[in-house]
Amino acid sequence: MSRLSETQTGFAHAVRNADAAVPEGVVSHLRDKPRKRFGIYRNNVYVSLINVLEGRFPVVARLLGEEFFKATARVFVEHHPPASPVLMRYGGAFPEFLETFEPVSDLPWLPDVARLEWAWNLAYHAADRDPISPEALATIDPASADSLVFELHSAVQVVRSPYPVVTIWSENSKDREPGQIDAGAGGEDGLIVRPGIAVDVRHLPPGGAAFITALSERKTLGSAAERALAEDESFDLQANLGGLIGSGAVVALETA
Amino acid sequence: MSRIEDTRVSSPIPARAGVGLKPEHYSEILETRPAVGWFEVHAENYMGAGGAPHHYLTAIREHYPLSVHGVGLSIGADAALDLNHLAALKQVCDRYEPSLVSEHLAWSTHDGVYLNDLLPVPYNAETQARVCEHIDQVQETLGRPMLLENPSTYVRFEGSDMSELEFLRGIVERTGCGLLLDVNNVHVSATNHAYDAVAYIDAFPHEHVGEIHLGGHADDEGDDGEPLLIDDHGSAVADIVWGLYAHTISCCGPVPTLIEWDNDVPEWRVLMEEATQADAVLSKPVLRHVAAE
Incomplete structure (x- = not known):
């Protein structure tokens, strides 16, 4: 493995895992392994993807309330990160995720609302x-x-x-x-x-x-x-x- | 690499202020045709098959020059570029014939996962070689030179053994790419790593700057209570960045300048005011060599 590849593997792992230590070799001008600074990257990744989901599933978000939705979306992002930088394609697995997400099990209609919103997104970008x-x-x-x-x-x-x-x-x-x-x-x-x-x-x-x-x-x-x-x-x-x-x-x- | 002229590009980007195009403003722009020099779009938002984004961008493109700014190519990754994504970028460029195409000195994809942020790279010969290979590949695929944007960063790497400017200069020399100078990023990174932003601008390879970005940032504190700025594109350009911008224009001469506002997008009027302010700086009598003499 090249040095760059090693650096990026460690960095990516620590960005995706909130409990991970700041990777070796990451520094600020004042200290080694600056946890707060590194946390900005982690936060940017999660918050931006949660915002994408909130924009894609606005009715699910309204039904759950902002705080509950964001917490739900965070768990989804952890388990189903996007594979592509084309984020209009992100979120197709969210309805199915809601089926199995215990905290929303008392809202059995919620996954179908999410399915409708995902279908809306696909239709929005479909070929003319x-x-x-x-x-x-x-x-x-x-x-x-x-x-x-x-x-x-x-x-x-x-x-x-x-x-x-x-x-x-x-x-x-x-x-x-x-x-x-x-x-x-x-x-x-x-x-x-x-x-x-x-x-x-x-x-x-x-x-x-x-x-x-x-x-x-x-x-x-x-x-x-x-x-x-x-x-x-x-x-x-x-x-x-x-x-x-x-x-x-x-x-x-x-x-x- | 010599500049590849595309005769279909009828409207090169003027050395004026442009604005990042947001769906919130599509209709208003088409109805009022504001006197803004050009627009820039994020390539990834136009990689769908059809629908409203293409409908509006096609209509707006008829009236304004366009710049395409990629955010997901992951040029700084050690891994190979995603050929599907590169092909999609080419498709956007073929369709909209932008006058400028740019990407970031950053990485965002690793092991099949897209980390939706612009992550930093160590500045050393190994990274530089990898970035150059990727830029060559992009320029060959697109058949045109691209601009590479200087990043805003929050951490540094022990594995860095050259400055950001040495790193960028080497890339320009080896690939023939141009540079997109993000003045807010300069201020953010200079603050975060305690160096002099003005000295950075002075030493920047001015002749290779094809575009400037101006955006907002947020104030925070680092691990030791030191000032830390976050590049969030969610507010007006700060006064100190306007000052640094005026200095930049005195060094580079007039360069197409983008107002970037991607989060908490305000009314069009607010963006237009920012663009007007940039235009005022661009149209001032050029005092470019006074400071140096």
């Missing part, structure tokens, strides 16, 4: 594509409609939850105090789209999540509708199709 217009529906030949395959915008994601995740998210995304929400009121599925540059989160009707998921797997319109009906017999194909295209989620229609 122009969606097809609602008028395109009129050009579909009913005889061949069943065999159509949809190409969805890369921003499109579905978040499914046994909790009212869309309501929790939207109530806590506003500047005012959120209204009363009954966490046991039943599940909600959310659709995340980004037709232009603004991310939009929609509450999906019954069967909608199964329908869009099937379309995203390149199933034909006919088999996607079947799958949606199998999940919920009140699934309304016309309404779901209109809603999906109207939301800007579809970028191309192809015949299978």
Whole structure:
């Protein structure tokens, strides 16, 4: 190992571990191993990454309160540091981490709120594509409609939850105090789209999540509708199709 | 290395004040077209596929010269540069045709983990050789020279056997890169390591300075109660740094100067006031050789 490599291995280890001693060879003009000075680097790394997570998961942060969120995020940063300097990609493991983080186990809906916020982030940075217009529906030949395959915008994601995740998210995304929400009121599925540059989160009707998921797997319109009906017999194909295209989620229609 | 001229760059950075571009100000800038000389972006914030960041930067780029400032290449690391990241940097440069490209004398990646800070390096021949290899690689990949920024540091290494200036000079000689002189960093490091900031500026290789940075810092205390400054880019440029900046311009002549404010980002108006103040220094009659004679 080169001297530089050795120095950086020791430095990185001590930056990541709050209890580690200041590495050999680190000095100030007044002393060897200046603990407080070295701590600035440790603090910069943790605080900046916690701030990134706070910006990425603002609703989770609001629900937990600033102090609790920061303490939670600190544990996450310790166990799941970023692999890339492109920090827009950091935090994908946070929802799963919340599933197993004991101090938030009494908030079972929290990981799904985090999933929705992560999906929002992915949508925000997704590749640009122009969606097809609602008028395109009129050009579909009913005889061949069943065999159509949809190409969805890369921003499109579905978040499914046994909790009212869309309501929790939207109530806590506003500047005012959120209204009363009954966490046991039943599940909600959310659709995340980004037709232009603004991310939009929609509450999906019954069967909608199964329908869009099937379309995203390149199933034909006919088999996607079947799958949606199998999940919920009140699934309304016309309404779901209109809603999906109207939301800007579809970028191309192809015949299978 | 001779300067590679890129004919597509229609608007070189003028020797005026520029401002670090923040999403908070995208709309206001497009609506009001403030009289600022240029903008600088952090390359990493434009490495996504699409969406609002690219939409706004594309629109702003149509009206202003641009500088791209990388924060994550980890040029000071012993380990090899991340080729994916370097390719992403090239993609940002190809897309936005910046007039200046810069990175830091620092490291931030180790063993597959990104430590989100600009960590210091020991100043010796071994580190210098590694940094030169990395800069050569960056300049070859981008097909253009880059600027290397002097760091703000809080600790030193026993393994250092040359001064920061000797270290930087050697890199400039061997790679042909330019330098980004961060005047706030000079003040921060000089205070933290008890040396004379003015003497540092006087001895800096002025002819290689392609850009200047001005930012804010925070006051703290070191382990022995000594003054310790933290480079946090979260406040206005300090008066003492303005003074050091005026001295720097008297040494270097007018150089494109960036107002950097990355944390607790204020209203646009505040940044514009800082830029106006820098412009006033830049447009003063040049007294550059008076001090030396």
